[in-house]
Amino acid sequence: MKTGRVVLLVALLALLLVQARLPAQPRPIRVGGTLPLTGVFAAQGKVHEAAGRAFVQMMNEKGGLLGRPLEWVLLDDESQPDKAAALYERLITEDKVDLIIGPYGTAAITAAMRVAEKYGYVFPHHTASLTYAYTYRRHFPTWYVGLNTHITTPSKVFDAYLSLPPGQRPRTVGFVVNKFPGTQFLAYGRANTGGAVRIAQQKGLRVVLDVQFDLGTTDWIPVAQQVRRANPDLLYVAGLALDGVNLLQALAQLGWRPRHHFYQWPSPGAMLTALPLTDRATSVTIFVPHEPYLSNPGARDFVNRYRAWAKATGLAYSEPDVQSAASWSAWQVLTFGVQECRCLDHARIAEVLLSKPVPTVQGYLKFDPQQQNYGDDIQAVMQIQDGRWWAVWPRQLAAEGRRLR
Amino acid sequence: MSELRIWGAIAGVLVGLLLVPTVVRALGLPAYYLVFLYFYFFWVAQATSWNLISGYAGYFSFGQGAFYGAGVYGAAVLIDRHGVPYGLAILAGAAVSALIASAIGVVTFRLRQIRGPVFALVTLAVALAMHSLANNVSYLDGGRGIPLPKLSYPFGLSDVEFLYYAGLGVGLVAVAMGWWTYRNRHGWGLRAIHDDERVAEGLGVPTFAYKMGALALSGALAGLSGGLHALQIRYVTADAVFSLRVPLLVIMMCVLGGRRHWLGPLVGAGVIHALNDRLSGPGLSSLSEVLMGLLLMVVVAALPEGISSHLRQRGMAAGLVGLSGLGVALVARLAFLDALAIGIAVAVVFLVLRTHRFALGPWHRSKAREVEAARG
Numbered sequence A: 001m002k003t004g005r006v007v008l009l010v011a012l013l014a015l016l017l018v019q020a021r022l023p024a025q026p027r028p029i030r031v032g033g034t035l036p037l038t039g040v041f042a043a044q045g046k047v048h049e050a051a052g053r054a055f056v057q058m059m060n061e062k063g064g065l066l067g068r069p070l071e072w073v074l075l076d077d078e079s080q081p082d083k084a085a086a087l088y089e090r091l092i093t094e095d096k097v098d099l100i101i102g103p104y105g106t107a108a109i110t111a112a113m114r115v116a117e118k119y120g121y122v123f124p125h126h127t128a129s130l131t132y133a134y135t136y137r138r139h140f141p142t143w144y145v146g147l148n149t150h151i152t153t154p155s156k157v158f159d160a161y162l163s164l165p166p167g168q169r170p171r172t173v174g175f176v177v178n179k180f181p182g183t184q185f186l187a188y189g190r191a192n193t194g195g196a197v198r199i200a201q202q203k204g205l206r207v208v209l210d211v212q213f214d215l216g217t218t219d220w221i222p223v224a225q226q227v228r229r230a231n232p233d234l235l236y237v238a239g240l241a242l243d244g245v246n247l248l249q250a251l252a253q254l255g256w257r258p259r260h261h262f263y264q265w266p267s268p269g270a271m272l273t274a275l276p277l278t279d280r281a282t283s284v285t286i287f288v289p290h291e292p293y294l295s296n297p298g299a300r301d302f303v304n305r306y307r308a309w310a311k312a313t314g315l316a317y318s319e320p321d322v323q324s325a326a327s328w329s330a331w332q333v334l335t336f337g338v339q340e341c342r343c344l345d346h347a348r349i350a351e352v353l354l355s356k357p358v359p360t361v362q363g364y365l366k367f368d369p370q371q372q373n374y375g376d377d378i379q380a381v382m383q384i385q386d387g388r389w390w391a392v393w394p395r396q397l398a399a400e401g402r403r404l405r
Numbered sequence B: 001m002s003e004l005r006i007w008g009a010i011a012g013v014l015v016g017l018l019l020v021p022t023v024v025r026a027l028g029l030p031a032y033y034l035v036f037l038y039f040y041f042f043w044v045a046q047a048t049s050w051n052l053i054s055g056y057a058g059y060f061s062f063g064q065g066a067f068y069g070a071g072v073y074g075a076a077v078l079i080d081r082h083g084v085p086y087g088l089a090i091l092a093g094a095a096v097s098a099l100i101a102s103a104i105g106v107v108t109f110r111l112r113q114i115r116g117p118v119f120a121l122v123t124l125a126v127a128l129a130m131h132s133l134a135n136n137v138s139y140l141d142g143g144r145g146i147p148l149p150k151l152s153y154p155f156g157l158s159d160v161e162f163l164y165y166a167g168l169g170v171g172l173v174a175v176a177m178g179w180w181t182y183r184n185r186h187g188w189g190l191r192a193i194h195d196d197e198r199v200a201e202g203l204g205v206p207t208f209a210y211k212m213g214a215l216a217l218s219g220a221l222a223g224l225s226g227g228l229h230a231l232q233i234r235y236v237t238a239d240a241v242f243s244l245r246v247p248l249l250v251i252m253m254c255v256l257g258g259r260r261h262w263l264g265p266l267v268g269a270g271v272i273h274a275l276n277d278r279l280s281g282p283g284l285s286s287l288s289e290v291l292m293g294l295l296l297m298v299v300v301a302a303l304p305e306g307i308s309s310h311l312r313q314r315g316m317a318a319g320l321v322g323l324s325g326l327g328v329a330l331v332a333r334l335a336f337l338d339a340l341a342i343g344i345a346v347a348v349v350f351l352v353l354r355t356h357r358f359a360l361g362p363w364h365r366s367k368a369r370e371v372e373a374a375r376g
Helices: A002-021 A042-061 A081-094 A106-119 A149-162 A181-188 A196-202 A221-230 A243-253 A268-273 A299-312 A322-341 A346-355 B003-027 B032-056 B064-082 B086-108 B117-136 B159-183 B185-195 B197-202 B207-233 B245-257 B263-278 B284-302 B307-331 B336-355 B368-375
Strands: A029-035 A070-076 A123-125 A139-141 A172-178 A206-213 A234-241 A260-266 A281-285 A358-360 A363-365 A380-385 A388-393
Touching (some): A029 A042, A042 A070, A081 B207, A106 A181, A139 A322, A149 A181, A149 A260, A172 A181, A181 A234, A181 A260, A196 A206, A196 A234, A206 A221, A221 A243, A243 A260, A322 A346, B003 B159, B032 B185, B032 B245, B032 B336, B086 B117, B086 B207, B159 B185, B159 B263, B245 B263, B263 B307, B263 B336, B284 B336
Parallel strands (some): A123 A139, A172 A206, A234 A260, A260 A281
Antiparallel strands (some): A380 A388
């Protein structure tokens, strides 16, 4: 008994000695953020979580940030904006994180941005569509759609379709719009400007249908019937996630197939699993895993690491897409600011980001305070062809040999 | 304890609560403590609001989502579209909620067949209709959401401090409302209705008036708290506001805390909010739902009248056990709110273990006493 105690004591002392002799690990740089890990947006949250985790792992393998390991303090906002705002308050004042990164979705980002502004934190974020509302000088959007996305986005889409040879060009358009803040803004604009419906008319397209549906709609037949009756040349679905696939399946049941079809923010993987219904579907993007995008800063790292991480964690769709690219870009923006100023001072990080072009997988981003830090709309129109997504418009961003069909 | 001591203790707690922001600011403590407490007051108000009609009177309601949502949208629309000062807008939101609740009451309480599950379904339908209304009427929202403008608060208070004080005010109003209703003739009448409405009617309880009063109060309180919460949400969208999250959490809080007493919502809100808040990390958040489900099952089986009823008998012991848990967690260098959650969890486990009663059979409870009391 006595011997046992002595052995235990010696072992304990030895352990303490070994620990004391180990070189002290540098304190990690802690980045706080929330994502919808549960709740209605959990599927999208998982994509952003995968991108963030893969990025942090890459940084740490390459020696961390400023010679210190990078740590992501991630919390679940349950897809609720009020909870997101509260958790950012917690991350900044209780957990005392060094930096923060935005949550997913317009509502949560808008709520969290007010907290970031109160404490003067640099706030990179990736999926907010309420561009006009963001006056905070230190917010850095990385879904780079320009300040007037309600004008530029639909203009780009219609320009792409109107570039088709005369015989294939659509003359009528039908709108199916989700009653979701972002899609409403894109479809109907703001303060009597922009919006896909108005832009379509300005471009000479005849609007033959404008129908809205609720988020979480499960019975698509009534909407599909209206679409079939209107029989538009171009079906414009201002929806998100699975809206497009659901509508196409309902349309197929009614025996109708769109000649041309566009989807605002679909789940790219789900669109591919629904082939051939989704063949030639289009959407907008800031990144597609082919040239010229693969030549952008960090793009190959992103593609390889995201694929590996997504496969290892069992994500349903492991190809990098617009969501994961926006997320990865936000991490690139944040770490670029820190590396360039060699500091964790938010004022200085912000000044760096406002004064230099920031290298990201979408290209070099110039944050312009005159444009509420949104610069030009650099989106491309992408299309499903031969079972894959390809950028097809404008021509300088199109994959080699690919054009809109 | 003499009445003087009770009032002295209440005054002490109130002064303490009023001083919290000053202490937080003076000691440089995390401002999140105020946010944490604000959310606690919010849940207390919402849970008390549900308890007034569902706990006391037994009319199980899913209307909480509608009342809360009407308060949020009432305040947000008035602030954003009409530039109404937020204080007035919040009160107007509460009035709108009370009106909606009264309208539901006028229709449903007149029909004898709308009781039990049918009443629950009617209130759920109202909440769904409100969601649809907000999404479709462009004056309200039209699916675009309402971003609230930046607001300034009196006496140089930060938004967090303002929300703390306003939340405290609403929370106190809720507790006072729950306590007052519980203690007076109205409360006895409501509990008699809960036990057997026909008998209560036969004994002369004005059931329609009592139920209407409880539902209107419930709506007003939920709307008041919802209106204030619009300032916390900052960007109001129909899908977030009219989700089932608020009514489900509120029901869970009341069942856990105890439905037939004013103390129930305070206790239930504390337990659920503390656990939910601390289990927000990846993996933990899914775990929190499992944990809360398990906790609910154990408490319903072991303490069918809710934690508060046993807390009233063993409050001192449970408090000491909880404080010991908190102390040990603090010594183990856990953050204060983590330690607090552990303290609360330990106190709940203590109460469950100490009770030794698993009500797996029918719940035998004498109803005659309360019916008799209502009559008197």
